[in-house]
Amino acid sequence: MxxxxxxxxxxxxxxxxxxxxxxxxxxxxxxxxxxxxxxxxxxxxxxxxxxxxxQAPDADYQQLVANIKKANRLGVTAILRPGGSATDAQLAKRLADDGNMTVHFNQALSAGGVRGASEAEVDELIAGVNKVRDEFDGYSSPNSPGSLSIDTVKIFCDGVPEYPGQTAAMEKPYRINVGTTENPVWVEGDLRGEEPSCDDARLGFLKLDANKWTIHTHSIGDRAVRVSLENFAEIKKTNPAWDRRDTITHLQFVNKSDYKRFGEIGVVASMSLQWAQRDGWTVNGAEGYIAPEDLAGMYPTKSLLRNGAVVAAGSDWPVTDLIPWTAIETAIDREGEVNEAAGILPGKLVATEGISLVESLKAATIGVAYQLHQDDVTGSIEVGKFADLIAIDQDLFGIPTEKISDTKVLMTMLKGEVVYSDPDAPVL
Known part of the structure; x- marks a missing residue:
């Protein structure tokens, strides 16, 4: 004991x-x-x-309602909620019926069970997610401006890279300190993280795609990213063409030779860019344990964009806090809101991968809309698109980058309906 x-x-x-x-x-x-x-x-x-x-009665639903209200307060009008089930779809339907669906709500379903599964097991899983899609996809209610989409499945291809977990699937083994904390001596170990990654899910990828599912993989390590890309490439080669928007999320480590493959295959790069900072996880959990040449390319946003990828801003909320304006800022300057007590340390994380304000804003708007198959109706201000608009308290192009995170949303509008108004500074 x-x-x-x-x-x-x-x-x-x-x-x-x-x-x-x-x-x-x-x-x-x-x-x-x-x-x-x-x-x-x-x-x-x-x-x-x-x-x-x-738990309080109805806690899951009430928390979901509170989360949607928080999203509106921060200017968010579309959400992908990955890793769910029929129960989650039912909660989302209830949101709409109760007048609380004030975002475009995409409920992704869990499909991790295709990993290592037989053909019969894959077919059974797909029959289950198809049933949920048939029942709930496209649901809307006159009580809410938002509607429900169910067209995406999520598959975990690895875990996390930080010591002592080290479950992110890396191409090179994690390193081991055979010295002391004060005088470290790093040598290559044997552990490469999760083995296999999604190599064991090729059949599931092919069959999910044949059933017109968008596949969203959690891939943090460069080996998990490469395996995901290989699976997507096999899909494109084997299955009939359709308007795919398959996505790899997180992308902390990407092999340089894979940058161009995102654009070539048509895979969206979803990145939680509030993490592109020097924090306790990166400094204490990754530095030393991961080879310096790989650390030098963490969250390669600029490189992916320059090589033709569509980048979409993700949040990993509620695993981490929903801080979209901080993420927009950090994508540019690669330096978080320094707070040593909270583990956010001074300095920039791979400053060369910083992108422009316009690029960061596009990732948070039209990039997300593209990922969700909604770029024809939202994500930009154009004639014929929904009036999904926000009003903010400062001109982002007229302030220093470090002030972007201070942005306050005064109003959020979905399909022309005001879903949030700052009680202290109402716009309308």
């Missing part, structure tokens, strides 16, 4: 039945203390950690 040096953590570990002898699942990680006992560090690990925390 774990020691009682850290009672809350130890109690949770005990309730979950995790011991020094527990074998991590494939691609997962369990941290251990000097005595070999689990220390509370888990990466890509699923367990039933004892009794569930009591």
């Amino acid at each position: 774990p020691s009682l040096g850290n009672p809350p953590t130890d109690y949770a570990i005990t309730l979950a039945g995790i011991t020094a002898d527990t074998v991590p699942p494939s691609g997962g990680f369990i941290g251990h203390d000097e005595n070999g006992e689990p220390n509370g560090t888990f990466a890509d690990f699923s367990a039933n950690f004892g009794p569930a925390t009591p």
Whole structure:
């Protein structure tokens, strides 16, 4: 049994039945203390950690309503909510019926089960997601301006690169410090992260595409990115053409030789650019453990754009906070809102990958609309498109870049309907 040096953590570990002898699942990680006992560090690990925390009645729905209101308050008019099920689709329908769907709402479904699956198992999964799509895709209610789209599935191709997790699928092995903290000596280790990545999902990719599903992969390591691209290339070569908008999200590490493949294959690069900063995760969890030449290309936004990729701004919310204006700023200057207490450190993260204000704004507007198959109706101000508009309190082209994150939204409009108005400075 774990020691009682850290009672809350130890109690949770005990309730979950995790011991020094527990074998991590494939691609997962369990941290251990000097005595070999689990220390509370888990990466890509699923367990039933004892009794569930009591929740208020209808908590999931009420949280979803609050999230949509927050999105409107920040000027967001379209959301891709990845990794869901029929239950999530039902909640989204309820949003519309209750008058609370005030965004274009795309509920992506989980399809990770295609990894390592037999043909029969893949067919069963696809029948399940098709059933949800048939029931809910395109649903709208006169009570809400927004409508529900279900056309995307999400597949995890790897995990995270930071020590001690190191489950992101990398081409080179993670490095090990055989020296001391003060005087590190880095040597190449044996671990390359999740093995395999989505190599085991080729059949699922092909069959999902044949059923006209947009595929959205979580790929952080350069090997996961390459495998995703190879799967998408095989789709394009094998299946009949259609208006694909397949997407790879996060893209912390991308092999330089793969930059041009995004444009060639037609894969959208979805990037959570509020992460393009020197923070505690990057500095303490990645520097040293990952080869310097790979760290020098983290979140290669400019390189992907220059090589023909469509870049769409993502947030990874609610895993990280929804801070779209900070993300727009950080995409440009590659320097976060410095706050050492919060682990955001001074300095720029790969400054050469910074993009222009126009490019950053396009990623957050027309890039997202393109990814969601909605660029014909939203994402830019044009005759014939929806009046999805916001009013803000400052001219982004007339202020220093570091002030962009201070932007305050005064009004958000969806299809011409005001869905948020600042009570202290109403526009209308």
